[in-house]
Amino acid sequence: MHGLLRRLFAPRWQHPDPEVRRKALQQLDPQQTEQREALMALANDSDSGIQLAALLALDDLNGLLAAYPQHAQDEAWFNALCQRITGVEGHVDLQQRQACASTLTDQRLLNAIAMQGDNLGLRLVALERLTDEEDLVQQACHNSVAAVRHQAAERVNDEEQLKRLLREARRDRQVVRFAKEKLTQLRNDAQWLTDQQAQREHLLAQLEQHARAPWEPLYGGRFRHLEREWQQLSHPPSVSQEQRFHQAVLSCRKTLHDHETQEQARQQSLARRAEAENTRDQLLEGLEETLEGLTHASELTAQDIDSLRAQRQLLGQRWQSLSDLHPPNETTQKRYSQALKQYEQSMEAWQRWQAVSPAVEHALVNNAHDELAEHVATCQWPATLSPPALLVQAQKQLAAQQTAPPPSGLSLNAMTAELDNFEHLLERGAFKSASRLHQRLKPSIEALTGNDAKPLKSRLKHLGARLAELRDWRGFVAGPKREQLCASIDALADDQHMAESALDRHHRQLVKEWKALGDAAANREQSARFRAASDRIHERLAPWRAQLDQEREANLHGREALCEQLETLLSQPAEDADPDVLREIRDKARHQWRHYSPVPREHSEAIGRRFGAIRHRLQALIDQRAEQIAAHKRALIEQVQALQSDTEQPLAARITRTKQLQQEWRSLGRAPKGEEQALWKSFRSACDQLFAQRDAQKHEQATRQQQTLEQLQTIIDEMEGWQPSHAHESAQLETYLASINQLEPLPRNRRSEGMQRRLSGIVRAKRERLSRLDIVSKVQQWHALLPLVNAHLEADQRALNGEGIQEVEIPNEITTHLSTAFNEAHQQRNHARLSATLPLLDEQQRALEEQLARLRVHLSLLALGSVKQRDEPLRLAIQVERLNSGLHTERSKTDELDEVLVALLALGPMPYRLWQQEVNELDNLLGRLARPPQP
Template sequence: MSGWFRQLFAPRWQHPDAERRQQAASQLDPLQQEGRDALERLARDDDARVRQAALSRLDDIDLLVTLFDTHPSPELRARLAALLVGAAGNTPLDRRVDHVAQLGDQQLLQEIALHGDNQQLRLAAVAALHDDDEDALIVQACENGIAAVRHAAAARVTSETGLQQLSRRARRDKQVARLARERLNAMRADAAQQAEAEAERERILSALEQHGHHAWEPLYAGRYRHLQREWEALKDLPSAEQERRYQDACLLCRKTLTDHDAQQHVHAALDQRREDADQTREGLLEALEETLEGLRRGEHLAAQDIDSLRAQKRLLATRWQALSDHHAPDDTLRQRYDHALEEYDRIGHAWERFRARAAELDQALTACDRQALQTLLTACAWPDDLPPTSLLARAQRIAEQQQAPRNAPDPAQFQREVDELGVLLERGAFKSASRLHQRLRQRLEQLPDDTRRQHRPTLKRLGAQLAELRDWRGFVAGPKRDQLCQAIAELAEDTQLSEAALDRRHRQLVKEWASLGDAAADRELSTHFRACSDRIHQRLAPWRASLDAERQRNLESREALCEQLEALLDKPDPAADPDALRDIRDRAREQWRRYSPVPRDRAEAIGRRFGRVRHGLQALIDQRAQAIAAAKRELIDAAQALLDGDQPSQRRADQAKHLQQRWRALGRAPKGEEQTLWREFRDICDRIFASREAERHDRAQRAQRQLDAMQALIDRLDGWQPTSTADATTLDTAIAEAEALEPLPAGRRSDGMRRRWSGIVRARRERLARLAVSEEVSRWQSLQPLLNAHLAADAAALDGQPAADVAADDSLGGDLLSAHRLRNARRREPPPASDIEESLARLRVHLALLAGSRVGQQDDPLRLAIQVERLNEGLGREMSKAEELHEVLRELFATGPVASELWQREAQELDAIFTQLLRLPPP
């Protein structure tokens, strides 16, 4: 029951019956809040009629937009469209424009753009359309009734497909179609240009990648920089993949350049090491030469000096051989070295002769046997430029003295020998001091008493020093000898050491034993040490035999290597590549170092031989490199001549590329000079290529200016329409300007310009021709008063009156004046009427043909005859349509006398033809 009461007392707009709700909606007042709320609820009703009735009462666009966002419906969209386009309601334009700018429903925006009552409103609707909804934009561009809206919509169509549709469908607005075609052509041109740029970028990238896998050559860095400049000159941005490929290719190129620079640094380091080796050789050689010179300038020569000289010579020989294994010395150093070795050998041989006779000289001095001394001195053959030893000096002094009694020694000589004994004791020369002390004791008793008493204490004191020196040597050398004997015995029993370590330790122990001399000498220890040493020698015999065999094989390999290089130097190839020779030299060095060690007695000789061979090989390399340097200087001169010449830049660039190929084929010049020559040659080539690029740039700019000028001329002539035949000079001037701009650069843009230019010129010529025809017709119409006077005179003459001449106006001249006179003459002597009628019919058909009008079937024979006649006359010179019309009108003007009936019959058709001829084409 409660539901029935609610239904009974509820407002009508809430009635269950939709029709009742519809009627209630039409009675609600939207100005009152209750009515407004009820209408707002009814606008969301399920029944479409109720919704439409409620919406028709609402004019608030804000409320309707809110409802449309929450409960959209076709009726609500239609009501909003009617209010926004201005078909309903009184909403001001500016508010409607603001609402349209905030709308998001594309269908509603399209309807507003098509049916809006204001251009601003439509433009706002078009602006609110989404850019990706090109179909809606195309509809607006093709179907909108306002040109500005069409143009605004067309301007937002950007895709190629959309522009194609727009150019086909824009029948209503030719400007829209033209703009669409122009943008489409521009887009295709841009796409073609982009494709061309992409192809150019891909070409540069492929060239750079190929360049990165090439080996280094003199033009490698220049080519790499050229490709980099070409890549950087491209205006478009590369893709991520292209950028990655570019960076990888650049890394490869830089790695090649870095490896080459490192190789150059290695060569520079080798050269530096060669210079250091030469400086080291020279320093060692100077030290040996100074030592030899010092020996010659000294007062006495001692064993210590010879030992020092020998050690220095061994050091020099070892260092010289080690340096020669890597770098051969030059001839000057080798000659100095050979001379120093000869001097060393001379001094060494003299010392050996002296050592072989030292004991006999000492005995002869002790015995004061001057004859034996003289014989021994002659056998020693001591060089005159070499200072003698102390023993030789005493022997020489004694030999030079006269024979004196044995019982009367020289006191001064005795004093000198005593002083010499003190010096020997201070130096620790035990053996020499012991012999000299024994000799002095023997000669002391032969001195006078006072001299003997004077020297005895001194000699006794020196004897005590000698005994002390003897005890000290024995004290020091005894434990050392025991230690050495124990060490060599342990070494002989050690089976864990390798042969090389055993041999090294054995040599060290033998050297230390020999350094002790005869101090604390013991026969048993010496025998034991010698036995252990023999055991070690016996144990090392197989290893030393294998080592000797290896040394012999290395020696044979080194000799074979020298023979191969000598054979190469005996018959050198005059066109040999210095790089190949350098490779041979470097491999020979590696093989020489690998064939080591060699027998010591042959090491120096084979080293000198290899040094001479390497020096000759280096000389051959330098010779070939100098020849290449001379050839490259000729290429530089040729490149400079190309740069200074007046040949076309492209031809110079092609010839420069040919010179670069020849440069690469030559090989390398000497180090240092190669870089200098290359920098000079590359600079000249860069200038040649730069001039070519500058000329290309200038040519491209000229071509662009030429195209721009042609485009401006086309646009200017496209917007110009002739209004009279006097404007033909303007067209001729434009054609002359176009001919002056020819030839245009090759390309699709130029072809399009030529086609468009040809079409514009053809259209303007056709219009000028129609203007000329129109002017001829107008001129004919201006002759109507004079023609009427002739017709009146013709009628009077045909009626039997005397023939009277018609007076012409002063402005009439030329062939029309001749026609005027001819007609007056024909009036005096009229031709047959049939001829006049036939002539008028013929002229009428001729005019119809010129106007393009149809002729009757009865006039077909005349039409065919006239066409044949026109073809025959056009074989010599084809007349223009205006000239042909002028001739026909002149003949028509001269035809007479014409009867009034005949003229009236022909005049109607003639007027229709003249009316058609006066029609001009649209501008």
């Protein structure tokens, strides 16, 4: 019965029949408040035609936009919305229409707005939202506004669409020009890209071929040219091209480094070879000079033989050590062999003489001519070597006593040989030896008889004349020379300012020159004068020579201490001794050995042999430790090579292990000299290959990170352009955030941080907008429940007037589904009416007023954020309640509004007078909350 009455007395715009509601809608005036509310209610009608007519009558563009997605396929909705936005119908201002157009995503609608808009700015806003290039081509060809055509043409980038634009855009030459320029630019860009790729491939092929080629003088210049050409190309290479380039560069640099190492080693080898040759020549020249001096000496002494033996031993040691490093050339080897041969002859002659010298001395004392001749013949003293003084005396005695002619045959041949030797001595200028030989041969040859002796006598006479000529010449030259030497030594003896070392050096030189003159132009006065001056120099140099002897003794003690230290080191060598440290000890020992020089001659050979043995042992220890280090380094190379092929371990772990192996390599000493460079080359090559893999992985990771940032940028741009128009679109925001979470983790750099800050701002803005739209939907839901509220107010007023208490049913015009909270509030309102004491007591009246005022103040806080001064106590109480309720759960503004509206519906029974006092302010506050957020 109640439903029938309600249908009978309900307004026609609430009639169940859509046709009745449509006719009633045409009679409603939006200028009147109650009829406008009816139109607003019809804007949510279930019939799409009625809903569209109500929105058009209200001129509600926002409503049309909000409802358009559900009716996008309806042509009437499309035409109506298009006419409202383009300005053909309605009275919406331009700014609002532009704002609405900036939020549209429907391409068909945007196309229509760009074609039919009544304002250039509106058309450009719609054009900016177009994304399909076919639509842009359509606008560029057929839009009636030139500015729109030009902007649309500027945004076309696809080659096929540009060709279409060039064919169809005949009415606008500037559009045609845009299309031609872009097509030309695209072709140029494509050609440029092809050229860049071709150049990179060509350079890569040349660089890879260059990496495989052996070194040549122009290798480094060619490599730098190719590398510079690669860097000058502006288009970035691909990942595979970058890897190929990096590998080729490593190979080229390895070739250059290997050549530099080899060249440096070759230069060092040449320098060492030149130094060895120079040292070898100096040693050999010293031995040759000593042997030559023995040939021209007045007599041979044991001191001369000892000096020769020591020099030979030193030469042998140094020659062998130098030959182990660098073998001598053929000429130097021949000189060395000749010098050794001459040395061996001299030493053998001396040993023979040492064996017969006691017998020769005994025969001279006993005047035993036959024994003396036999012993002299046994000695076989070489004619090229100066004889000892005792042998000279024996030869003189034999020459004086030899009067009998020598036997024929063999004796004549011997005499001929002696004459040949005599002639050879004259040619050499050995006057003293030639004179002795002449004195010995002259009696023997003159005693010969017969025709066979005549040639010998004639030759002896001729050679004697040459000897006399040589004697005269020596006397002619030696006389002034002796006088000069006497004057020089007198001046040297009288010079009190010359240093002792220089004095000794000049004195020795003068004595050597004096002895070299022999007996040429000799006289007793000059000899005595020279000897007296020499004695004075000896007396003056006596303290200095004593000091030199002390220094020699000190140097000897220093060499002995050095040998003892090295022997102590070698007796207990450390197992992990560093060969570099041992090499440093060896070099310093050599330097100290040279520093402790000279030493006494009688101890020089023994201490030299001792130091040589120690040095040999030290070098053996160095070689042993260097070989151990070489074995260790070969093991490190094998480990690095194993890391290259170990795909089970991550690359980062392998790189870390490689760096540890590099540190271990640096902590080791040097391997043997010929092997260190080869080991280092292998180790470095293996490490470079691992680092090349790391660089390639980093480049690939950087590329992935760049792609990730580009994807994030795309999502951020899409989110920024997305403007939600309904609260239920929050799922789209969560979809965006889920897409962003899939890109985690993001790279850490300035660009990523900036993008994240921008994303946080966009997300916060979108959440605020969705929250505001949710509030708008709550207010709209309250407006939809106004028939139910009015029904409760009418029932409350009838009950308060005593006209009977009745339960209010949900009106039929409320088509929206009531939430659980509102349904409970509806039941609570009915129960409050049924259980209330009527009429209301004053206390109940004041309680209702206080609760209604409290809800108004709460709503004012939500809408305005402030209240009037008279409502300040209520604001404080509400703030305390909000703080207490927010301790455990976070309450949003939408939840608070929902609670206020539910409480407002449940509050009753409400006198109509009390409601009328507050309803206007409540409507104003809800109107503020119902304002849609600006984009």
